[in-house]
Amino acid sequence: MNIIWLASYPKSGNTWMRVFLTNYLRNADTPADINDLEFMGMASNRDLFDTYAGIESSDLTHEEIYAARPAVYRLLAQDSSDSPELRFIKVHDAYTRLPDGCPLFPADATKGAIYIIRNPLDVAVSRRAHFNETLDQAVAGMANPKARFAATQRALRTQLRYTLGAWSSHVCSWLDSPTGFPVHVVRYEDMSQHPYDTFAQVLAFVGLPIQPVRLEQALRFSQFDTLQRQETAHGFRERPQPMARFFRSGKIGSWQEQLTAAQLAQIIADHGTVMRRFGYLSDSCLLPQPEGGNPHTG
């Protein structure tokens, strides 16, 4: 029972969280290499499934794989070959249950989850670049309750098919379901504007000791300009091909320069309730302005 799910809708700061955690855990003299981060791939990684299932997922249907994923995570949690006390696994899946009611992410394999949330207005801008789509497509994609990835029936992808759903239902699936394990919510904007306290709370949640000097160093080593420099020098293996750079802008509030009034209105119509809940929308309809904090991972 040692898995900590690092869960988020795409483009919400998951990579930044992994970079920080890698730097804190390794506690080395130099920043961790962004191409050698801790944590074995994503929950929907096909090779992870094949390794623990012991059968070829390429011979299975999407539904069979989905039904087998909880068992795979249990085996992963029980794997004592490398005996980590904490096993962090990135997840973009919404929190769902199998047809028989069994949760995709079993509580008996899980210590907890960290859910990273970001203003959907900025998520739309960021995902447009990542998925090489138009802003209208990004907005529509974020509202699509049936949104899934790697769902083709005609080819094999290195990711297993996974379900995103709409942005607000993704958030609620992780935060409002009876998961059976503790879930700690982190706002991207707090990571940027109040990094020390925000990351200290993450460490406390997972049960790691908070050592101030170590924490300050990990924050420095995971700063946006450090990541950008590394990407310029050596590339970043997790950058999708059409994108020129993964560590692109990192600003909070860049939606103001990019979204049209119609796109803004659409996102608010689609996700206003959850936006209000997390401080991204107030009753006066004026969104909180960024306090001019440091730019970070976009």
Place this chain on the structure above:
Amino acid sequence: MLERIAGARFLIRNGTEILIERVHEHNPETLRLFLLGSCMGAVLFQRGMIPLHGNAIATSKGALVLCGESGAGKSTLAAVLHQRGYQVLADDICAVHLNPNGAPIVAPGYPRLKLWADTLAHFATSSDGLQRIRPELEKYHIPVHDAFCAHPQPLAAVYVLAVTNTPRPAITPVTGIAKLQTLKDHLYKMRLPEAHALWPNMFSSLSTVARRARVRVLTRPDRAFLLDELADLAEADYLA
């Protein structure tokens, strides 16, 4: 897990017996798939052979084994090489053993390739008349009896296919201790309760293979086939 999907329980004994207990009705093609896959991998393992997960092609210099994660493109590359006139030696599982001189030998496997619908479309091949590996999947058996090598071949090289975000295919040597780790990473995946007991022999055999065979990582960009370029790189390398 396997039981629910295959509809049966499998017990593999001493590398000579496979016992199947049908648990519930299921499709015979599905059962056959697991028999030829996971069960055969277990048999080879129990016999002290090295089951690598990949395809093998016969060349003038010996067998090229194409390994890689699921989805990396092993079968697709094997299909290109088959089209270029090479004989298929093995598909899905490559059974490697050491001969009395300690040389790694690849045994002939199944005379077929398994290809997805998109790959067939890329080769402008119709799926009409081809059998699906399972009714539920758009993946097909491609018989290669006309271009199948039925004789064991010395292992010349292992190419590990990997997907990257660089724009063009590339080939990189794997040297030293990394060769052993790479081979270990590409053993056929199966869960065997007695794997720990068999591991010391496997480790020793893998070390010998690592010493004798050339190992390369062959990278290709995601979402772009660029198959000819990839095949050219492999050919140029093994001929060198």
